[in-house]
Amino acid sequence: MNRAEPLVLGIETSCDETGIGIVRGRTLLSNTIASSMDEHARYGGVVPEVAARAHLEALQPSIEAALAESGVALADLDAVAVTSGPGLAGALMVGVGAAKALAVSLEKPLYAVNHLVGHIAADILDDQAPPLEYPTVALLVSGGHTSLLLVRDLTTDVELLGETMDDAAGEAFDKVARLLGLPYPGGPEIDRAAASGDNTAIPFPRGLSRASDMAGHRYDFSFSGLKTAVARWVELREAAGEQVPIADVAASFREAVVDVLVTKALAACRDYGVPRLLLGGGVIANRRLREVALERAAAEGVTVRIPPLSLCTDNGAMIAALTSELIMAGRAPSTLEFGADSTLPVTEIQVAESA
Amino acid sequence: MILGIDTSLGSAVAVVEPDGVIRSEARSLDPRGHAEAIGTLLERAMAEASVTPSDITHIAAGMGPGPFTGLRVGVAAARAFALGRGLPVVPVVSHDAVALELLLHSALTADWGFVGDVEDGAAETFAVVTDARRREFAYTLYRGIDDDGLPIRVAEPALVPRDELDAVLAAAGAKRREADRIPAAMLALAAARALSAGRTVGPDDALYLRSPDVTLPHAPKRVNLPAASGRAANGRSAAAAPPAPAVRGQDPA
Numbered sequence: 038m039n040r041a042e043p044l045v046l047g048i049e050t051s052c053d054e055t056g057i058g059i060v061r062g063r064t065l066l067s068n069t070i071a072s073s074m075d076e077h078a079r080y081g082g083v084v085p086e087v088a089a090r091a092h093l094e095a096l097q098p099s100i101e102a103a104l105a106e107s108g109v110a111l112a113d114l115d116a117v118a119v120t121s122g123p124g125l126a127g128a129l130m131v132g133v134g135a136a137k138a139l140a141v142s143l144e145k146p147l148y149a150v151n152h153l154v155g156h157i158a159a160d161i162l163d164d165q166a167p168p169l170e171y172p173t174v175a176l177l178v179s180g181g182h183t184s185l186l187l188v189r190d191l192t193t194d195v196e197l198l199g200e201t202m203d204d205a206a207g208e209a210f211d212k213v214a215r216l217l218g219l220p221y222p223g224g225p226e227i228d229r230a231a232a233s234g235d236n237t238a239i240p241f242p243r244g245l246s247r248a249s250d251m252a253g254h255r256y257d258f259s260f261s262g263l264k265t266a267v268a269r270w271v272e273l274r275e276a277a278g279e280q281v282p283i284a285d286v287a288a289s290f291r292e293a294v295v296d297v298l299v300t301k302a303l304a305a306c307r308d309y310g311v312p313r314l315l316l317g318g319g320v321i322a323n324r325r326l327r328e329v330a331l332e333r334a335a336a337e338g339v340t341v342r343i344p345p346l347s348l349c350t351d352n353g354a355m356i357a358a359l360t361s362e363l364i365m366a367g368r369a370p371s372t373l374e375f376g377a378d379s380t381l382p383v384t385e386i387q388v389a390e391s392a
Numbered sequence: 393m394i395l396g397i398d399t400s401l402g403s404a405v406a407v408v409e410p411d412g413v414i415r416s417e418a419r420s421l422d423p424r425g426h427a428e429a430i431g432t433l434l435e436r437a438m439a440e441a442s443v444t445p446s447d448i449t450h451i452a453a454g455m456g457p458g459p460f461t462g463l464r465v466g467v468a469a470a471r472a473f474a475l476g477r478g479l480p481v482v483p484v485v486s487h488d489a490v491a492l493e494l495l496l497h498s499a500l501t502a503d504w505g506f507v508g509d510v511e512d513g514a515a516e517t518f519a520v521v522t523d524a525r526r527r528e529f530a531y532t533l534y535r536g537i538d539d540d541g542l543p544i545r546v547a548e549p550a551l552v553p554r555d556e557l558d559a560v561l562a563a564a565g566a567k568r569r570e571a572d573r574i575p576a577a578m579l580a581l582a583a584a585r586a587l588s589a590g591r592t593v594g595p596d597d598a599l600y601l602r603s604p605d606v607t608l609p610h611a612p613k614r615v616n617l618p619a620a621s622g623r624a625a626n627g628r629s630a631a632a633a634p635p636a637p638a639v640r641g642q643d644p645a
């Protein structure tokens with residue numbers, strides 16, 4: 038195995054994107070994504086069984102497309118990589134089954150890795166950015182997760198500082214969009230509606246931000262109370278026969294989400310004396326979130342890194358990138374014994390490393 | 393050399409020679425844990441058959457019916473193994489493997505009435521029955537074996553509520569043959585026979601037999617007004633509101 042610049046194919050199926058990535062060392066060769074998002078639209082959220090079926094159909098064509106794009110032959114690979122978790126169990130299993138069979142058929146080593154740590158590794162593939170410095174605080178926000186991490190070393194030391202206690206931020210966007218009568222996915226729709234709104238119009242609550250919450254949940258998030266507050270506000274207006282100012286509701290709701298995310302991330306930077314913040318996950322596509330993060334981080338002397346958006350959403354390239362780092366760090370492959378772990382803790386960067 | 397893979401009940405992998413000689417079969421009866429087991433079973437089956445991946449020429453894939461979460465693992469593995477070596481996938485109805493085993497067994501034990509001659513009506517109709525979870529069985533009706541040595545399906549795989557199975561089978565005049573495992577060697581053998589006869593005997597897509605579970609449509613939950621007020625929130629009718637998605641992390645089968 039080439040440990041200096043390994044050629045790795047990564048398979049990611051933890052949610053609704055079938056991601057196949059191919060990297061050589063730290064160079065991105067292909068980031069192929071097939072999304073089943075359209076199939077979920079009419080349900081207003083990701084339906085696990087629909088996602089899993091779509092993965093099974095998308096895997097082979099996606100692998101073929103990634104190989105064609107990168108000009109790589111499967112026989113040339115140094116290793117196969119796959120997401121073991123966290124994510125939707127049935128969806129993860131499709132990737133795990135495929136990755137194991139691919140690795141066995143090619144007689145190549147297999148690495149089973151952590152999806153969340155993969156989101157951080159995505160940053161390494163950004164050839165425009167200076168090398169990732171440690172430690173860094175990482176804020177990962179998507180429809181499936183909202184996590185605040187302290188990364189001392191990508192391959193050995195990632196600590197969970199906090200995570201959402203209920204809905205992921207992306208889910209909150211979807212649910213609030215739904216109750217405003219806006220289509221799925223909610224993020225871009227809320228953004229569009231918010232463009233003409235006043236984000237200070239309605240003082241929606243900031244979850245887990247009271248002094249009494251801060252002792253136990255300083256870095257944790259909660260968005261379900263916010264969603265309920267929006268629903269209540271809208272219902273009261275309707276009951277009173279008033280027009281609901283969709284733009285103001287959307288802008289004020291979005292501001293509440295963004296405010297909590299950025300406030301807690303920067304608090305972690307301050308508390309741990311880490312002047313670096315890495316953003317990842319699909320919700321980073323939200324312009325207002327990026328804007329507020331950059332503005333407030335700059336005021337506190339914190340440098341913000343944001344990988345290209347195509348690497349922020351779930352993808353296989355980040356799984357390949359993380360594995361490439363593991364290989365370059367001398368790590369042994371995983372055994373074939375692992376399964377899908379829908380609640381895999383972020384501290385388990387690699388699963389089932391062989392002795 | 394044909395590699396048979398099936399995860400529609402437990403997990404099973406077998407290596408069979410093109411002429412039907414069974415070289416190995418490795419299996420796990422665990423009705424879950426397919427993703428955990430599949431890699432090791434692939435390695436074991438090939439090791440016990442003393443073959444390497446480069447000796448494999450075809451992949452026989454068990455396409456179900458079966459509980460979908462497990463079933464998909466084997467189909468994904470079969471396709472990925474085939475892709476890795478540039479091999480064709482031969483899809484097989486998983487129940488065909490059970491039927492073939494029953495038919496061969498009855499032939500060997502000289503229970504000729506069971507195999508029978510289809511034309512003179514002596515063959516017996518039987519149903520391969522497997523657990524489909526959610527109080528349902530999956531069943532497929534067979535009657536005898538054809539000239540290519542393949543079981544004759546007289547009705548395609550279907551689902552039936554557990555307590556209605558016997559009535560359905562009685563109406564079809566079929567004997568109930570319940571299976572708790574799919575023999576991967578028989579799956580590979582069926583593929584070998586289909587190949588030599590130049591026939592396609594299985595579907596390209598997994599036999600789910602069920603639509604994905606989705607929570608039925610309901611309006612966004614009301615939080616502080618009585619539901620009986622007669623007017624849906626936002627003036628929208630409940631039926632027009634988009635349905636809620638199933639809970640994240642929940643797997644239906």
Ligand SMILES: [Zn+2]
Pocket residue numbers: 152156179181182318350351
């Ligand atoms: Zn993600």
